[in-house]
Amino acid sequence: MAIGPSAVERWLDLSTEELRAQVTRLVSARLPGDHAVWQAIRRHPSLVPRIRGVLSGLAATATGSKDEAMQRVWISNARAALDQVVPPPVKAVKKPVVEEVPAEEPERAIELREPEPAQQRQPHKAIPSMLFQEPS
Template identity: 85%
Template sequence: MAIGPSAVERWLDLSTEELRAQVTRLVSARLPGDHAVWQAIRRHPALVPRIRGVLSGLSATAAGSKDEAMQKVWIANARVALDTVTPPPVKAARKPAVKEVPVEEPEPVIDLREPEPQELKQPHKAIPTMLFQEPS
């Protein structure tokens, strides 16, 4: 049996061993949480607890195997994908057409004050050069 959103519909009728085989394939496929298969699984409230039980069984059987760490990570990712809530798609609201109005340039402001003399501003002080000697 293939893994796909349409195949998930038939998982409700599978025996525990057949469902375990399908969930094992699903876990090892490492599909992202927003994949169509996970969305199809989350739509069936009766299937979610069955898959949680299978995931617990897979976690128990992975204990002591040489691939235990890898399988535990995959199972944890599958649990997160199972619990992820996907928000419904948001329809974009149409924005009203905005008429472009030509922007009037402001009149330039003329500064009638006298410029400040340069003498009042203090020049920057030079930073003395520091020399470091190597200890002898």
């Protein structure tokens, strides 16, 4: 049986052993949490606890094997993918059409302050050179 969103629908009718084989393949595939397969699994509330149980069984059987660390990482990623909450898509709201009316040009405010005088730059003063004498 293939791993895909359409195959997840059939997982509801699988026996525990068959589901375990499918979940083992799914965990080994290391799919990201937003993948379509995980989304299809999260849509079935009765399938999520069964898969959690299978993941616990896989973690228990991985104990003591040479690939225990790797399998534990994959299983924890699968559990995180089950827990991931994806917000529902937001429906686009049509904005009302607003007729543009030509706006009258606003009167310009008369500035009562005097403009600040531009700072006059003073020429750099020459720094006198210093002579240092060596102590005798």
